[in-house]
Amino acid sequence: MNNSRRHFLAHGAAGLSLLGGFSSFARAGLDKAQILVIGGGFGGATAAKYLRLFSNNTANVILIEPNASFLSCPMSNFVVAGMRSMADITSPYDSLTKHHGIKLIRDSVSAIDPDKKTVKLSSGSVIGYDKVVLSPGISLMTNSIEGLAKANQAGVTLQAWKAGPETLMLYKQLAAMHDGGVFAISIPEAPYRCPPGPYERASLVANYLKQHKPKSKVLILDANQDITSKGALFKKAWSEQYSGLIEYLPSHNVTGVDPKTKTLRFEVQDDVRADVLNVLPAMSAGEIAIKTGLANANGRWVNVDFLNFEATATRDIHVLGDAIQTAPLMPKSGHMANQHAKVAAAAIIAQLNDWPINPAPVVNNTCYSFVSEQAAVHIASVHQYDAQAKTFKSVPGAGGLSSEPSNTEASYAWGWAHNIWADTLA
Amino acid sequence: MKSLAYSVLLFASLSSSCWAQISTADQLDQQGLAATCANCHGTNGKGLPNASIPLISQLSSEELLAQLLAYKSGNRAGTLMPQLTKGYTDAQLESIANQLGQKP
Ligand SMILES: Cc1cc2nc3c(=O)[nH]c(=O)nc-3n(C[C@H](O)[C@H](O)[C@H](O)COP(=O)(O)OP(=O)(O)OC[C@H]3O[C@@H](n4cnc5c(N)ncnc54)[C@H](O)[C@@H]3O)c2cc1C
Numbered sequence: 001m002n003n004s005r006r007h008f009l010a011h012g013a014a015g016l017s018l019l020g021g022f023s024s025f026a027r028a029g030l031d032k033a034q035i036l037v038i039g040g041g042f043g044g045a046t047a048a049k050y051l052r053l054f055s056n057n058t059a060n061v062i063l064i065e066p067n068a069s070f071l072s073c074p075m076s077n078f079v080v081a082g083m084r085s086m087a088d089i090t091s092p093y094d095s096l097t098k099h100h101g102i103k104l105i106r107d108s109v110s111a112i113d114p115d116k117k118t119v120k121l122s123s124g125s126v127i128g129y130d131k132v133v134l135s136p137g138i139s140l141m142t143n144s145i146e147g148l149a150k151a152n153q154a155g156v157t158l159q160a161w162k163a164g165p166e167t168l169m170l171y172k173q174l175a176a177m178h179d180g181g182v183f184a185i186s187i188p189e190a191p192y193r194c195p196p197g198p199y200e201r202a203s204l205v206a207n208y209l210k211q212h213k214p215k216s217k218v219l220i221l222d223a224n225q226d227i228t229s230k231g232a233l234f235k236k237a238w239s240e241q242y243s244g245l246i247e248y249l250p251s252h253n254v255t256g257v258d259p260k261t262k263t264l265r266f267e268v269q270d271d272v273r274a275d276v277l278n279v280l281p282a283m284s285a286g287e288i289a290i291k292t293g294l295a296n297a298n299g300r301w302v303n304v305d306f307l308n309f310e311a312t313a314t315r316d317i318h319v320l321g322d323a324i325q326t327a328p329l330m331p332k333s334g335h336m337a338n339q340h341a342k343v344a345a346a347a348i349i350a351q352l353n354d355w356p357i358n359p360a361p362v363v364n365n366t367c368y369s370f371v372s373e374q375a376a377v378h379i380a381s382v383h384q385y386d387a388q389a390k391t392f393k394s395v396p397g398a399g400g401l402s403s404e405p406s407n408t409e410a411s412y413a414w415g416w417a418h419n420i421w422a423d424t425l426a
Numbered sequence: 427m428k429s430l431a432y433s434v435l436l437f438a439s440l441s442s443s444c445w446a447q448i449s450t451a452d453q454l455d456q457q458g459l460a461a462t463c464a465n466c467h468g469t470n471g472k473g474l475p476n477a478s479i480p481l482i483s484q485l486s487s488e489e490l491l492a493q494l495l496a497y498k499s500g501n502r503a504g505t506l507m508p509q510l511t512k513g514y515t516d517a518q519l520e521s522i523a524n525q526l527g528q529k530p
Contacts, residue, residue, distance in 0.1 A: 338465050346458035355451035380506050382513020398513030415478035416466050423464045
């Protein structure tokens, strides 16, 4: 098939035929190129917006996302602990269309064909592309724990690690638990989405229990040998504020679940029974990345060229966020996904303009965690691209942790949330 | 507690008009570098006025650079900024200040 026909594949749903780009060169210029952004989370939505900003609003950008609204995992632990509502972490996507001229398709991508340069939607339509930006987040490897897939389906165990209906369901289970009950959260071996997230959840749930069910307990079952992020700060807060309410058990790797008795089995230790089971299994790149053959790091994560976030497995598919094999000390965070998106968007625009790609990009991370409803701590880092090692390296002496939990940092944390939501979506 | 949708709308009405045109690779690189601040300080430095993070877009480029360098040297205290500025070269901080600050 020649190049000008290659993009004329859109068919199926009415209107989609308008979406085919008509590039007649091996690499279409900026005005002709069709850029499909798959996934409207922190990485994808930011990429779509900045592709428009960096191209003076000329790039042809289509965002494909099945969810009607953006749901934020950051601050979702407040919903789990009954301190905020789902509306507080939800936003519509339409400002991306209204303010930035991005076309939105509410659907999910069922297949990507890197040879034909087409994507197939669940509705059956096929769309041609010159560039894909893929930010599909994670998939949860429920099969890595015996019985978990069924237990999750039945709602006996929940993950609530993708913000959505389970976030509220987990709160409802917590609210229904009797005083004296046990809320157990299990953490897989790193790397997983948001290293400090489970410890923040444990803290806010303990905050809830302290007020409403003080005889109860949070049990943290961590497959890792120690807390993976902000360890000293969490431990200090737990001993000072939640003494007797939080029990932390390291090196506890869950291998099985019995949904009837609500019991967890481990590699080594005795079984544990709990009333509410928040089981987080091992994670991998979002399914579509794996299905497309992009996950060439242990079959789980996508290796990318860090100058432009192009997948090393194939050309013209740029992968962002939690789905990638990160650079050393680079966390899987929403803040970082947003930063990846800006490097990738700039590189794509440079490439389509026939300009050199920035040889020295920089990204930073700041991640706040609440240790109570009123107090938060942070971790920060800056990562400069190292041309020799072809990866981002965190700058020695830069970054670091809070000295202690504070109310000031809690108000900055909410400020961060509102500003990053706006930077990603508005 | 204001909903996310509310603050996003408010932000958009403030931010959409003032993005600088990019017509060279250098300008693109500089905008890309300045955009690393936007997660916390808002797109193009225009954060939400009610978001508790200090607003920087009213500052001149000179004032902004002076503050960034003061954080980096330890002369100015802060929670995150002393830690973050140490990760950027002085030239990068200057470029950021030029992008996000108001020129005289
Ligand atoms: C409890 C919790 C707290 C957290 N707190 C913080 C925090 O304080 N700070 C921070 O920086 N990070 C935090 N994170 C991490 C943050 O949520 C993730 O790192 C971030 O969401 C990753 O962005 P992403 O774009 O890779 O994936 P996501 O944001 O998950 O976006 C993926 C999107 O892709 C879509 N998608 C998937 N497959 C397809 C397909 N086939 N077709 C079309 N669309 C598809 C999904 O619907 C989704 O919208 C937290 C996470 C959790 C769980």
